[in-house]
Amino acid sequence: xxxxxxxxxRLTLAGIAALIGAAGLYLLITGLQMRGAYSSVAACQPANxxxxxxxxxxxxxxxxxxxxxxxxxxxxIPALIGAFAGAPxxxxxxxxxxxxxxxxxxxxxxxxxxxxxxxxxVAVTVSTGAFSALIAWYLQPIFSAGDDKGxxxxxxxxxxxxxxxxxxxxxxxxxxxxxFLIRRVIPAVFATLAVWSALAxxxxxxxxxxxxxxxxxxxxxxxxxxxVLSQGWFHGGAxxxxxxxxxxxxxxxxxxxxxxxxxxxxxxxxNLGDPVNYLIQHGYTQLTTYQPVGRFWPFQLVxxxxxLALSVLLIATAVWLVSRRAA
Amino acid sequence: xxxxxxxxxxxxxxxxxLDPTSGVPTHLQLVHQVEHAMRLxxxxxGDQLPKVRDVVASLAINPNTVLKAYRExxxxxxxxxRPGQGTFIQTTLSQATFPELTRLRRLLLDWLxxxxxxxxxxxxxxALFTSTIRTFRGLRDDARVTARETEGIA
Amino acid sequence: MSxxxxxxxxxxxxxxxxxxxxxxxxxxxxxxxxxxxxxAGKTTLLNLTVGLAAATEGIVTVLDGxxxxxxxxxxxxxxxAQDTPLYKNLSGADMLHMSRNLNRRFDDTYARTRLRELxxxxxxxxxxxxxxxxxxxxxxxxxxxxxxxxxxxxxxAMLDPLARHDFMATVMTAIADSxxxxxxxxxxxxxxxxxxxxxVLLSDGSVQVSGEVDELLACHRVLTGPSANAGVYARQLNxxxxxxxxxxxxxxxxxxxxxxxxxxxxxxxxxxxEELTLAYMRDPAAAALPGPQRAAVAQPVVAxx
Numbered sequence: 001x002x003x004x005x006x007x008x009x010r011l012t013l014a015g016i017a018a019l020i021g022a023a024g025l026y027l028l029i030t031g032l033q034m035r036g037a038y039s040s041v042a043a044c045q046p047a048n049x050x051x052x053x054x055x056x057x058x059x060x061x062x063x064x065x066x067x068x069x070x071x072x073x074x075x076x077i078p079a080l081i082g083a084f085a086g087a088p089x090x091x092x093x094x095x096x097x098x099x100x101x102x103x104x105x106x107x108x109x110x111x112x113x114x115x116x117x118x119x120x121x122v123a124v125t126v127s128t129g130a131f132s133a134l135i136a137w138y139l140q141p142i143f144s145a146g147d148d149k150g151x152x153x154x155x156x157x158x159x160x161x162x163x164x165x166x167x168x169x170x171x172x173x174x175x176x177x178x179x180f181l182i183r184r185v186i187p188a189v190f191a192t193l194a195v196w197s198a199l200a201x202x203x204x205x206x207x208x209x210x211x212x213x214x215x216x217x218x219x220x221x222x223x224x225x226x227x228v229l230s231q232g233w234f235h236g237g238a239x240x241x242x243x244x245x246x247x248x249x250x251x252x253x254x255x256x257x258x259x260x261x262x263x264x265x266x267x268x269x270x271n272l273g274d275p276v277n278y279l280i281q282h283g284y285t286q287l288t289t290y291q292p293v294g295r296f297w298p299f300q301l302v303x304x305x306x307x308l309a310l311s312v313l314l315i316a317t318a319v320w321l322v323s324r325r326a327a
Numbered sequence: 328x329x330x331x332x333x334x335x336x337x338x339x340x341x342x343x344x345l346d347p348t349s350g351v352p353t354h355l356q357l358v359h360q361v362e363h364a365m366r367l368x369x370x371x372x373g374d375q376l377p378k379v380r381d382v383v384a385s386l387a388i389n390p391n392t393v394l395k396a397y398r399e400x401x402x403x404x405x406x407x408x409r410p411g412q413g414t415f416i417q418t419t420l421s422q423a424t425f426p427e428l429t430r431l432r433r434l435l436l437d438w439l440x441x442x443x444x445x446x447x448x449x450x451x452x453x454a455l456f457t458s459t460i461r462t463f464r465g466l467r468d469d470a471r472v473t474a475r476e477t478e479g480i481a
Numbered sequence: 482m483s484x485x486x487x488x489x490x491x492x493x494x495x496x497x498x499x500x501x502x503x504x505x506x507x508x509x510x511x512x513x514x515x516x517x518x519x520x521a522g523k524t525t526l527l528n529l530t531v532g533l534a535a536a537t538e539g540i541v542t543v544l545d546g547x548x549x550x551x552x553x554x555x556x557x558x559x560x561x562a563q564d565t566p567l568y569k570n571l572s573g574a575d576m577l578h579m580s581r582n583l584n585r586r587f588d589d590t591y592a593r594t595r596l597r598e599l600x601x602x603x604x605x606x607x608x609x610x611x612x613x614x615x616x617x618x619x620x621x622x623x624x625x626x627x628x629x630x631x632x633x634x635x636x637x638a639m640l641d642p643l644a645r646h647d648f649m650a651t652v653m654t655a656i657a658d659s660x661x662x663x664x665x666x667x668x669x670x671x672x673x674x675x676x677x678x679x680x681v682l683l684s685d686g687s688v689q690v691s692g693e694v695d696e697l698l699a700c701h702r703v704l705t706g707p708s709a710n711a712g713v714y715a716r717q718l719n720x721x722x723x724x725x726x727x728x729x730x731x732x733x734x735x736x737x738x739x740x741x742x743x744x745x746x747x748x749x750x751x752x753x754x755e756e757l758t759l760a761y762m763r764d765p766a767a768a769a770l771p772g773p774q775r776a777a778v779a780q781p782v783v784a785x786x
Contacts (some may be wrong), residue, residue, distance in 0.1 A: 001582055001583065003578065003579075003582050004579050004582050006582065007571070007575060007578070007579070008568070008571075010601065037681060064663040094568070097562065097563075097564065097566035098565075098566045098567070098568055099533075100533060100560065100562035100566055101560075101562065101566050101567065102583070103533060104531050104532070104533065104555060104558070104559070104560040105531075105555065105580065105583035105584055105626075106552075106555050106556040106583065106585050107555075107583040107584065108552050108555055108584070109550075112583070124776075160767075189743075259712075324535065
């Protein structure tokens with residue numbers, strides 16, 4: 001049966017290998033270049049001298065945007081694998097009628113499904129897991145240079161640690177089940193993309209921030225590399241509106257475009273300094289809700305854990321349906 | 328595509344064919360063909376009938392049909408099965424030798440020429456032949472009855 | 482020793498019963514023709530038999546009481562579905578390899594010999610083969626498993642006459658070699674006449690006729706006689722179908738045996754399988770079933786005149 005799985009899905013596996021291989025090669029080459037450039041930043045002593053700070057800033061200016069783009073692009077990897085490896089797996093059998101051959105052989109339907117789904121699920125998980133290790137290696141100089149994005153940042157979090165592998169596995173599982181339920185390849189592909197994206201958005205926006213109770217700080221400077229969930233001004237214990245802030249700042253001719261973005265006017269005193277401090281001196285408090293960078297691994301474990309459980313559940317459901325429900 | 332290259336080489340004295348339009352059940356068609364071949368001398372005592380598998384492969388019919396035909400031939404005493412070998416012709420149906428048959432056929436042809444000259448068409452010949460055979464059979468049976476009665480008296 | 486046994490078997494899709502109250506007991510070593518008009522439930526019954534569908538009600542067992550779809554049942558049954566689905570991008574050799582991997586028993590030598598005899602190139606992709614070659618490949622894969630029961634769903638629907646003949650010859654040879662039982666559905670009656678020795682006629686989701694062909698033919702007759710008293714006899718006899726002109730009428734009747742009396746002035750003819758099947762298909766109210774059901778059909782069924 002291993003031969004059957006390999007023979008029927010070697011093209012899919014080759015496609016995944018090509019995709020991840022090409023991206024990996026790009027990471028390896030640019031990563032080595034980046035490390036070359038970073039070695040001078042790392043060697044700079046003392047690290048907090050203005051000269052060294054400037055070197056780090058230049059390094060980040062040169063490499064951080066590229067890394068950001070790349071990570072953005074790689075967000076689609078789980079969806080692609082789910083849609084093009086997972087969705088057709090059962091849908092094609094049902095669409096072309098070959099299930100009537102495959103499910104009437106002596107091997108048995110449940111065993112057939114397990115023998116197909118499990119090795120492929122392991123293959124996509126392991127390959128994307130390895131790929132995310134490469135991404136982490138690639139990003140390391142950027143974090144070391146003090147980029148204000150931390151590993152908990154939504155564009156980074158699901159590309160490193162356990163998350164990429166777990167998100168790919170769940171996309172694959174969604175694809176498999178959607179393929180069985182919809183029974184046609186193309187609609188199943190789109191359904192997989194839609195369901196996976198919805199799950200990723202809901203998790204990123206509503207779920208992940210609550211894996212642990214967020215911390216709150218009144219310090220005007222954000223904790224290093226923390227994932228800031230929300231930030232707002234309070235006055236006398238109640239949220240301060242933009243109008244209130246503007247009324248206060250009008251005295252020094254500063255306009256608040258947003259609660260975080262200030263525009264000095266012609267009459268602004270030269271010695272005002274940061275308007276944030278001015279506000280604090282005038283009875284305002286800035287409350288920042290955030291998840292500290294130290295929670296990266298616990299969060300990875302929580303997210304990886306429930307995604308794995310969900311994937312196992314989806315795949316088990318698909319196997320059960322194959323063995324039970326039929327044409 | 329050929330059904331089975333093995334059967335294109337003659338492995339048996341005769342080869343069956345089927346007439347799907349005759350309305351005669353398949354197994355009876357096989358029985359008739361064997362009897363016909365025996366009468367015409369194509370099948371002789373000791374000849375092997377086509378193997379069931381070969382008949383089935385060339386005619387695409389149910390093996391049970393062939394077995395049924397062969398069983399019927401066995402019941403009629405015309406053939407006998409030998410375990411592990413096949414079914415063999417056990418008796419002879421052609422009452423005349425081959426040269427004799429040829430002579431009779433020639434005589435019949437001559438008669439047909441005369442009938443044709445007399446203006447009889449094929450149906451007419453057929454009708455005349457059938458009714459004559461019936462008459463002949465009646466006469467023959469009478470003769471046998473008479474002979475048996477004579478024996479009884481004696 | 483029954484190859485398929487079902488009792489009160491029913492399958493519902495949504496609100497529609499594709500099959501209902503299907504009770505059968507088909508003995509082994511038969512070529513069973515499953516016939517009936519489109520939508521009568523043929524494919525549903527086959528899917529239930531091979532375990533591709535689960536019954537909504539009732540039970541179906543195969544090969545002496547194995548529940549359909551169980552490992553033992555799957556092991557002993559080979560199924561060639563309608564339009565003979567194969568993996569189009571796999572070669573003949575790959576399909577062989579796959580079947581060998583998916584079955585406990587697979588006679589590779591048989592399969593290769595058979596395909597060589599049929600001039601089917603092993604390296605050709607299934608999708609590039611002719612309909613006849615695909616059908617033969619699917620059949621060969623099924624037979625190489627040496628099944629106890631071979632199930633064929635409309636196997637010849639897409640084939641030309643020569644390919645049909647060759648396909649049937651392969652099936653019949655396998656029967657001669659191994660005694661495999663065969664269940665095949667078809668609506669081409671003529672091609673079943675030569676091969677089937679057991680008939681199951683489905684109509685509108687239930688079994689209308691079931692029995693050995695010889696027995697069915699033996700207890701049915703076509704009576705031909707004057708139209709004038711056809712009506713009278715039709716009321717006395719168990720008429721399956723009646724056709725009548727101004728003067729002459731044909732009644733297809735179910736008799737109790739070969740020596741059933743023939744009304745005076747009427748002639749009796751034996752009936753062909755095709756004639757018999759068509760007659761029952763024309764009149765779904767008539768039924769010919771073995772066992773206890775027979776009592777229910779004893780009263781004559783009068784068809785249109």
